[in-house]
Amino acid sequence: MLTVLLVEDDRDLADTVIQYLELENIRCDYASNGIAGLELVSQNHYDALLLDLNLPRLDGLAVCQRVRASGDDTPVLMLTARDKISDKLLGFDAGTDDYLVKPFAIQELVVRVRALAKRRSGQVRMLSCGDLQMDLTTKTLTRQGLPIKLSPTCWTLLETLLRASPSVVSRQQLEQALWGDEIPDSNSLKVHLFHLRKAIDMPFDTPLLHTIARQGFAIKADNG
Structure with missing residues (x-):
């Protein structure tokens, strides 16, 4: 079974994602802010990280940067409502591996999670x-x-x-x-x-x- 971490402050969206992932035999831990997300990353092994860009306490870019700075090569999928190429470039510079723009189809999220989980990130610094x-x-x-x-x-x-x-x-x-x-x-x-x-x-x-x-x-x- 794959295990992922979802860091998302929209609880309704998080509940929907977690329930669907569980139906797909993907276990999902959850954090509602960036600091809590980093704490879970430091304590557990995940096959992929799902990071919202706009997070309280520490945004998704900062979380991703700290994950990469620690040498962690867990694949990161950034979830965001921003669809400009400049925003995506910022994410890739921070160390994310893939982007999914909100609103997204849950089925597409599952496909991308499974694809990312097959490899370790090349973004580790x-x-x-x-x-x-x-x-x-x-x-x-x-x-x-x-x-x-x-x-x-x-x-x-x-x-x-x-x-x-x-x-x-x-x-x-x-x-x-x-x-x-x-x-x-x-x-x-x-x-x-x-x-x-x-x-x-x-x-x-x-x-x-x-x-x-x-x-x-x-x-x-x-x-x-």
Whole structure:
């Protein structure tokens, strides 16, 4: 069963959405203001967040920005009565993944929720594993608070691994992320992985970049 959070101050609309989602086997938590919504996000795992734009205490844009700043990659669907392209651009800048303009058909909401729940958001701006932190907004990387410099290729390599962390990423997936269909010689990935490991692991006690035999590579805080 999917679990979503609805943050909406219109209680009548919220009741309608919650009841319909439950009929579709989607469990829905509810908050009537932005602060309460953030509290629930910090306490629970959700497959998607449904955020009204005009919320008391903290509006939907601010909620979305704080969710993304914390490194949370839960997909966000923004619900709003504003249909101007400028308003939508503000939402995407804040980190939302999709927009649904009020009034909307509940069936369309369900379709979009199911589609969003199949993936994690690409809008997250902070990626981390253990004491390693990658800030995609400022393009900075630190470990134990110390700055680390990477080449553009190693940055893309690490970002791909961190987005999947702690899952394994295959050699083919990494090569596709780095070079698309024009993959260079077979040693190129090995060389870049060496330089990445040298930058993020060698100066520190605990390795984060692991080679998983016959599977690929993973960024994770332990070797288990």
